[in-house]
Amino acid sequence: MKKKIHFLMLILGVFYPCIDLVNAQIGIGTSNPQGALHVDAAKDNPSSGTLSAEQVSNDVLVSKTTGFVGVGVLTPLVKLDMRSLGTENALGLSTTTMTxxxxxxxxxxxxxxxxxxxxxxxxxxxxxxxxAYIAPQKVVIVARKVSSQSITQGAATNINNWNVVRDMSSSFDGTSGVFTAPRDGTYTFLLTFNFNGAVINDGTRVESQFYNTTTNTVLASVYKTFGQSMTGTADDANSTRSTQAGGSSTVTLTLAAGTKVVTRLWHNLISSGSIALRVTTNPTDPTNPDDGFNNLTIIEH
Structure with missing residues (x-):
């Protein structure tokens, strides 16, 4: 009989160091229980008074009024409340073969x-x-050209050094101009371009290319043709006049996750040399007459 009593006392001494029979509260590791059952795992609670949020963060408590369980929470608002001050508030689940x-x-x-x-x-x-479906953050990219860049005649040139206004999916590298598809999906690209004025040849064109940098293939091209400007011939009364070539291109592409796409421009507007894109000298001034001509928008459907 004595052995049984000693065993019971040992159990009570180890697991129930504080039992408040009046308020029906049990404290384990604490003499200051705040609920019907309160476990102070770190044993850092004060013997009386209010607990700090940090002290509560390592406790487990059963509310004496609702029966709700709080893990790191003194006043659980739902059956199991884990919204503590601590950062380890994940809930672990595993699979089941139950139907x-x-x-x-x-x-x-x-x-x-x-x-x-x-x-x-x-x-x-x-x-x-x-x-359970969680909608991904869809791609919405808006970029504008505010740095000078020249496009060589007869050579496709990657458009780079974009000023990124918005990139909600962090999938566009403004410096290189490369977009990386975050997932399999359908994406629409809208490119607007404009060159500085130049004396252009008759029957010339500008080609907007949407280029896969991994496979080195053109995924889509859009052409815009231009007629002859005043080039100084007898038909033009021996006069010349500069013309600004510009336009816009819209393509919709189905891309696999990880596909890298860059926008490029190709032209034969002049016989040789290069033409610079028309960009503002003051990007902070939206009323600047050279502002807003070269832009790129990418949207995921």
């Missing part, structure tokens, strides 16, 4: 086996397991 019927509506599992294959969170509606 959605057996698990019941509202059950949640982490599944890596069933169709569709791959890691996913699934929720039971009482009949079927449904994959």
């Amino acid at each position: 959605a019927v057996d698990a019941g509506a509202g059950a949640v599992r982490y599944d890596v086996v069933n169709v569709p294959a791959g890691p996913k969170i699934e929720v039971s509606d009482g009949s079927v397991w449904h994959k």
Whole structure:
């Protein structure tokens, strides 16, 4: 009989160091329980008074009024509340072979086996397991050209050194001008361009190219043709006049995740040499007459 009593006392001494029978509170590792059951895992709570948020962050508590469980939370607002001051607030789930019927509506599992294959969170509606869908951050890129760049006649040139106004998916490198598709999908590219004035030849064109830098292939091209400006011939009364070549190109591409695309320009507007893109000398002034001519927008559908 004495052995049984000693064993009971040992159990109480180890697991229940503080029992408040009046308020029906049990403290484990603390003499200052704040709920029906309070476990102070780090044993850093004061013997009386208010607990700090840091002290609470390593505690587990059962509310004496609602029966809700708080992990690092003194006043849990739901059946299991883990929204503590600490950063380790993840909830670990694993898979189950139970059917959605057996698990019941509202059950949640982490599944890596069933169709569709791959890691996913699934929720039971009482009949079927449904994959929980989280919408990705879609691509919305807006960039403008505010630095000078020349395009050589007869040579496709990558447009680079963009000033990135918006990139919600962090998938565009403004310095190189390369866009990387974050996922399989459909993407629309809108490029506007404008050159400085030059005396251009008759029957010339500007080609906008959307180029895969990995496979070194042109995915799409858009052409704009131009007639002859006043080039100093007898038909032009021996006079010359500069003309500004410009336009816009819109293409929609289906890209695999990881595909890298850069916009390029090709032209034969002049016989030789290069023509610079028309960019503002004061990018902070939207009323500058040279502002806003060269822009790139990429949108994911």
